[in-house]
Amino acid sequence: MIKYISNKFYNFLDGLSKGVTLLYQTLLYMFKPPIDVKNIIDQLFEIGARSFPVTALTSFSVGMVLALQSGSSAISVLNEPLYVGTIVAFSIVKELGPVLAAVVVTGRVGAAITAEIGTMKVTEQIDALRTLGTNPIKYLAVPRFISLVIMLPLLTAVSNVISILGGFIVGVYKLDIPSTIYWADTLDFMDIEDLFHGLIKSVCFAMIIALVSCHKGFECHGGAEGVGRATTSSVVTVLVLILVSDYFLSAILVAMGIG
Amino acid sequence: MIKVEDLHKTFAENYVLRGVNLEIRDGETITIIGGSGCGKTVLLKHIVGLLKPDKGKIYINSTEITSLTEHELGEYQKKFGYLFQGSALFDSLTAGENVAFGLHNMNFNEKLIKKKVSDCLGHVGLSGVEDIKPAELSGGMKKRVALARAIAYDPEYICYDEPTTGLDPIMADAINELIIHLQKTLKVTSIVVTHDLSSAYKISNRIAMLYDGKIITLGSPEEIKKTSNEYVKQFITGSINGPIKLKLKEF
Numbered sequence: 001m002i003k004y005i006s007n008k009f010y011n012f013l014d015g016l017s018k019g020v021t022l023l024y025q026t027l028l029y030m031f032k033p034p035i036d037v038k039n040i041i042d043q044l045f046e047i048g049a050r051s052f053p054v055t056a057l058t059s060f061s062v063g064m065v066l067a068l069q070s071g072s073s074a075i076s077v078l079n080e081p082l083y084v085g086t087i088v089a090f091s092i093v094k095e096l097g098p099v100l101a102a103v104v105v106t107g108r109v110g111a112a113i114t115a116e117i118g119t120m121k122v123t124e125q126i127d128a129l130r131t132l133g134t135n136p137i138k139y140l141a142v143p144r145f146i147s148l149v150i151m152l153p154l155l156t157a158v159s160n161v162i163s164i165l166g167g168f169i170v171g172v173y174k175l176d177i178p179s180t181i182y183w184a185d186t187l188d189f190m191d192i193e194d195l196f197h198g199l200i201k202s203v204c205f206a207m208i209i210a211l212v213s214c215h216k217g218f219e220c221h222g223g224a225e226g227v228g229r230a231t232t233s234s235v236v237t238v239l240v241l242i243l244v245s246d247y248f249l250s251a252i253l254v255a256m257g258i259g
Numbered sequence: 260m261i262k263v264e265d266l267h268k269t270f271a272e273n274y275v276l277r278g279v280n281l282e283i284r285d286g287e288t289i290t291i292i293g294g295s296g297c298g299k300t301v302l303l304k305h306i307v308g309l310l311k312p313d314k315g316k317i318y319i320n321s322t323e324i325t326s327l328t329e330h331e332l333g334e335y336q337k338k339f340g341y342l343f344q345g346s347a348l349f350d351s352l353t354a355g356e357n358v359a360f361g362l363h364n365m366n367f368n369e370k371l372i373k374k375k376v377s378d379c380l381g382h383v384g385l386s387g388v389e390d391i392k393p394a395e396l397s398g399g400m401k402k403r404v405a406l407a408r409a410i411a412y413d414p415e416y417i418c419y420d421e422p423t424t425g426l427d428p429i430m431a432d433a434i435n436e437l438i439i440h441l442q443k444t445l446k447v448t449s450i451v452v453t454h455d456l457s458s459a460y461k462i463s464n465r466i467a468m469l470y471d472g473k474i475i476t477l478g479s480p481e482e483i484k485k486t487s488n489e490y491v492k493q494f495i496t497g498s499i500n501g502p503i504k505l506k507l508k509e510f
């Protein structure tokens with residue numbers, strides 16, 4: 001038992017140090033010319049534009065259900081759906097927006113990154129890159145890292161708007177809150193710091209997704225089965241890291257007075 | 260000149276290389292033969308720096324490459340062409356883009372790249388497959404595209420891991436001629452791994468045999484043919500009877 005835990009702990013530290021190394025190398029190669037613009041644009045499209053529909057759909061539903069739940073709770077406690085707009089807006093902008101967008105992107109993009117890089121690893125394509133004078137980190141990790149760090153906050157920002165819209169529709173048409181009051185509830189208490197709070201977290205989540213999925217791909221071994229294992233482990237690791245780091249990031253940001 | 264000194268490599272429990280010593284002269288074609296699974300590919304990968312040894316040194320023109328940083332190693336690897344045993348073509352790119360890949364990194368201009376790509380594919384008998392994805396090629400065709408990719412950017416050293424395996428005898432001989440031609444015209448230093456002895460005799464200046472993790476013989480094709488070493492003799496005559504014992508189940 002103790003051995004099992006110490007093993008897990010060792011693996012965790014080992015993974016952490018490799019993640020930091022990968023971050024360091026990624027940043028190093030990011031600014032080393034030539035910059036592979038075409039590759040980056042492809043990834044921006046793949047990661048951003050292609051993830052938009054799923055993110056939009058999920059965030060719309062979450063906005064709606066959040067308004068419904070907080071409205072009905074408010075009615076049962078206070079006999080009136082008070083502050084529904086405020087509750088929806090704060091939960092979405094500071095918490096659910098960044099986390100949900102990150103979760104959707106992990107499932108869609110993170111898994112694909114690990115599977116793609118992992119397959120390249122087990123079929124020796126990564127070795128082939130090296131012998132052709134291309135650094136695999138520069139060619140594979142850097143464009144994905146850049147695209148995620150740009151696109152995840154953008155997706156989050158857009159999905160925040162869509163969620164709030166979903167909440168608005170339920171609030172106004174189902175809970176019969178006058179639309180002017182709903183907007184006032186939404187906007188009056190919202191500060192720019194609250195927006196930043198969410199977006200900064202989403203940048204951190206993007207880095208977690210990029211580093212873990214690339215790392216799990218590069219470390220992959222053992223044929224098709226190995227790729228499957230690496231992909232599962234990558235998604236699970238990213239999700240756990242996002243949810244756990246979310247608390248600490250929030251605490252730090254609040255302590256710094258951001259949101 | 261490439262010099263391998265006392266190279267050791269273990270994978271988990273599997274002690275593969277047990278002190279390989281080998282010196283490869285500039286401009287020569289050296290062939291490494293040996294039983295399946297004896298570590299030929301592993302040795303080749305060490306020479307280009309794709310694997311790190313547990314112990315031992317590899318010098319390329321007096322630079323020791325096992326201790327280089329990632330970036331410095333990258334510069335050395337540009338001097339190498341490497342034909343992978345399993346081809347290792349990039350499956351998201353077309354055959355033509357695969358061959359062009361190394362050329363882009365060596366800063367050739369677009370027009371020259373196009374010409375080089377079609378020349379190299381032509382040399383391996385595959386003119387006109389530029390726009391086909393690797394998944395749609397046969398095994399032997401993949402191998403030849405991979406060969407074209409490895410030689411396209413005129414590397415100083417080329418490692419061929421089983422260049423003729425999976426090819427018909429006539430095509431195999433054409434590849435032999437290509438290897439000889441590259442050596443003659445471009446003074447390429449070649450390291451070939453093959454099980455095809457007639458090809459080995461034809462293209463090699465020297466042949467080395469890897470057995471039990473060590474180089475047990477090194478000599479010209481004539482010397483190898485006349486060898487008195489029992490292990491080498493058994494290997495080149497392809498007999499099951501001799502000092503090399505296979506672990507086979509009775510049938």
Ligand SMILES: Nc1ncnc2c1ncn2[C@@H]1O[C@H](COP(=O)(O)OP(=O)(O)OP(=O)(O)O)[C@@H](O)[C@H]1O
Nearest residue numbers: 270273275293294295296297298299300301302344
């Ligand atoms: N990445 C690896 N991880 C673990 N073991 C490996 C790895 N690569 C090779 N080996 C082991 O090293 C030994 C030598 O493998 P290698 O591929 O060099 O054989 P080979 O001489 O090229 O054989 P063949 O002629 O069949 O290609 C094998 O026993 C193999 O299992």
Ligand SMILES: [Mg+2]
Nearest residue numbers: 299300344420
């Ligand atoms: Mg091999």
